[in-house]
Amino acid sequence: VTADAAPLRWEGGALLLLDQRRLPAQEAWLRCETPEEVADCIRTLAVRGAPAIGLAAAYGVALARAGGGDVEAAAELLRGARPTAVNLSWAVDRALSAADPLGFAQRLHEEQRAADRRLSELGAERFAKGDRALTHCNTGPLATGGFGTAGGVLRAAWERDRLAQVWVDETRPLLQGARLTAWELGRAGIPFKVVADSAAGGLMARGLVDRIVVGADRIAANGDVANKVGTYPLAVLAARHGIQFYVAAPVSTIDPDTPTGAQIPIEERDPSEVSDEGNAFNPAFDVTPAELVTAIFTESGVLEAPYAESIARVLALKGG
Amino acid sequence: VTADAAPLRWEGGALLLLDQRRLPAQEAWLRCETPEEVADCIRTLAVRGAPAIGLAAAYGVALARAGGGDVEAAAELLRGARPTAVNLSWAVDRALSAADPLGFAQRLHEEQRAADRRLSELGAERFAKGDRALTHCNTGPLATGGFGTAGGVLRAAWERDRLAQVWVDETRPLLQGARLTAWELGRAGIPFKVVADSAAGGLMARGLVDRIVVGADRIAANGDVANKVGTYPLAVLAARHGIQFYVAAPVSTIDPDTPTGAQIPIEERDPSEVSDEGNAFNPAFDVTPAELVTAIFTESGVLEAPYAESIARVLALKGG
Numbered sequence: 347v348t349a350d351a352a353p354l355r356w357e358g359g360a361l362l363l364l365d366q367r368r369l370p371a372q373e374a375w376l377r378c379e380t381p382e383e384v385a386d387c388i389r390t391l392a393v394r395g396a397p398a399i400g401l402a403a404a405y406g407v408a409l410a411r412a413g414g415g416d417v418e419a420a421a422e423l424l425r426g427a428r429p430t431a432v433n434l435s436w437a438v439d440r441a442l443s444a445a446d447p448l449g450f451a452q453r454l455h456e457e458q459r460a461a462d463r464r465l466s467e468l469g470a471e472r473f474a475k476g477d478r479a480l481t482h483c484n485t486g487p488l489a490t491g492g493f494g495t496a497g498g499v500l501r502a503a504w505e506r507d508r509l510a511q512v513w514v515d516e517t518r519p520l521l522q523g524a525r526l527t528a529w530e531l532g533r534a535g536i537p538f539k540v541v542a543d544s545a546a547g548g549l550m551a552r553g554l555v556d557r558i559v560v561g562a563d564r565i566a567a568n569g570d571v572a573n574k575v576g577t578y579p580l581a582v583l584a585a586r587h588g589i590q591f592y593v594a595a596p597v598s599t600i601d602p603d604t605p606t607g608a609q610i611p612i613e614e615r616d617p618s619e620v621s622d623e624g625n626a627f628n629p630a631f632d633v634t635p636a637e638l639v640t641a642i643f644t645e646s647g648v649l650e651a652p653y654a655e656s657i658a659r660v661l662a663l664k665g666g
Numbered sequence: 667v668t669a670d671a672a673p674l675r676w677e678g679g680a681l682l683l684l685d686q687r688r689l690p691a692q693e694a695w696l697r698c699e700t701p702e703e704v705a706d707c708i709r710t711l712a713v714r715g716a717p718a719i720g721l722a723a724a725y726g727v728a729l730a731r732a733g734g735g736d737v738e739a740a741a742e743l744l745r746g747a748r749p750t751a752v753n754l755s756w757a758v759d760r761a762l763s764a765a766d767p768l769g770f771a772q773r774l775h776e777e778q779r780a781a782d783r784r785l786s787e788l789g790a791e792r793f794a795k796g797d798r799a800l801t802h803c804n805t806g807p808l809a810t811g812g813f814g815t816a817g818g819v820l821r822a823a824w825e826r827d828r829l830a831q832v833w834v835d836e837t838r839p840l841l842q843g844a845r846l847t848a849w850e851l852g853r854a855g856i857p858f859k860v861v862a863d864s865a866a867g868g869l870m871a872r873g874l875v876d877r878i879v880v881g882a883d884r885i886a887a888n889g890d891v892a893n894k895v896g897t898y899p900l901a902v903l904a905a906r907h908g909i910q911f912y913v914a915a916p917v918s919t920i921d922p923d924t925p926t927g928a929q930i931p932i933e934e935r936d937p938s939e940v941s942d943e944g945n946a947f948n949p950a951f952d953v954t955p956a957e958l959v960t961a962i963f964t965e966s967g968v969l970e971a972p973y974a975e976s977i978a979r980v981l982a983l984k985g986g
């Protein structure tokens with residue numbers, strides 16, 4: 347897997363997925379021949395990252411169509427595998443209505459690669475030489491199947507000599523930062539240090555963070571952002587310290603049918619992900635209010651406040 | 667170990683320490699016969715918690731005196747085992763100047779038990795029936811050798827029917843919350859849920875936290891508080907959501923020779939505690955500015971802003 351290679355690919359009539367639960371220790375590929383297997387891989391995080399799971403689900407619909415089973419039921423199963431990501435139901439719906447779902451999935455993959463590149467370039471323009479950026483979770487090629495969203499912005503900034511170092515939140519409970527983002531940055535040769543999620547505040551207070559950039563699982567029509575749990579505290583701390591707080595996400599992450607963050611369902615995952623003892627509460631996401639977001643980088647432009655207007659504008663553009 | 671029992675005791679001319687690194691899986695006791703062994707246990711966190719390491723170090727000085735070696739060198743070794751906790755050098759200095767260091771250590775232990783009880787009772791008065799409190803790290807009997815500081819406040823509030831549930835930050839990287847606080851609360855029958863540290867912000871935004879109470883490793887003369895990394899983000903989030911943010915600590919935690927938090931040395935621990943891959947940064951503490959602290963519970967009273975004055979008053983009282 348290079349920075350531009352995908353953690354998922356279509357081969358011999360099946361969807362191959364790099365098992366991200368085993369990274370960085372092992373690079374093992376899973377072969378999905380049914381939509382049920384794809385839904386399982388999405389639910390158990392073998393494939394994760396909002397854009398990548400949308401893609402995987404589109405391929406899942408293609409498998410359902412090829413298999414000749416109940417395509418509607420398979421689509422329902424895929425949609426329900428992760429409740430927070432809006433790309434998931436968006437991609438399933440579009441694949442379902444396509445005459446050729448496999449062709450649709452492959453075109454979507456190409457479109458997403460291009461979108462990643464474009465939003466990454468737009469985001470990198472906000473960076474300056476010597477910047478120390480902080481990020482949360484994993485938003486690079488592993489998360490999108492392309493160049494990455496927030497991770498793509500970091501890579502584009504690095505390529506333009508506008509980045510000195512990345513602070514990587516380890517991202518509990520599943521350590522996507524320590525396992526996946528560290529792995530990606532290491533392979534790209536970008537200097538980084540992993541920190542406990544709760545160390546980010548102290549880093550900001552000590553003047554060691556210039557910018558924060560994160561991805562998104564769903565963006566409401568008013569600009570509220572649902573993303574990996576721990577994003578909201580970063581945004582609150584960034585505001586206190588006058589640090590720019592960016593979100594990088596394709597337009598498909600914006601859900602015009604979700605008026606504000608209050609309407610975004612927050613997936614609660616198994617307590618055992620947090621503690622072996624079981625007595626835990628494990629919300630997978632939190633909501634960052636639009637007022638704390640400096641800018642949203644999309645492939646169709648950089649959105650800024652007032653978000654209701656800039657979002658309506660970009661959606662009209664995409665729809666037209 | 668019951669809630670009132672100590673994780674350290676003097677027996678047969680040696681200091682016995684409950685190895686907290688092995689909890690909750692195992693209850694194993696370590697026998698220290700030299701100050702070097704005690705310093706090692708402090709450095710490697712077999713014993714931890716500011717009040718408990720102060721106690722352990724005082725017993726360490728007693729071992730040095732009994733052993734007939736270089737007591738000053740042993741004291742220096744003990745003082746340097748953890749740089750942030752001020753109780754440590756305070757207890758070492760007092761034990762060193764005592765005619766009978768063992769008698770001093772035993773009296774100190776008794777004094778700290780009484781102080782814990784008193785500050786816990788004062789803190790519990792601020793709680794109300796039905797409260798859901800959030801805490802960070804471990805500040806119960808394991809941390810103090812007594813009733814606990816923040817953990818003691820929670821227990822006293824529970825005994826007075828002023829507490830419904832505790833949210834326990836797991837407290838990365840060493841999981842003192844998930845391992846030790848959960849173990850203590852479970853034994854005390856207090857309802858709790860462990861959460862990832864970064865989930866606390868979302869809990870507050872959803873109205874699920876009424877109060878936050880934490881301990882302290884050092885309090886500066888102006889009321890700035892050094893405590894386990896992750897404390898500062900909680901205080902910032904609490905301020906945003908209008909949630910009371912309390913610190914519970916004995917007066918010995920206050921260092922009149924540290925004017926502000928900026929002068930508190932922040933211990934950096936081994937990166938391998940955060941990540942096996944090694945490329946990590948691991949500050950063990952952060953500093954919460956006094957302006958974010960609603961009140962400090964001590965055995966000599968509840969301190970409130972302006973802290974420079976309330977702290978000067980309580981130190982004069984103690985000194986006199």
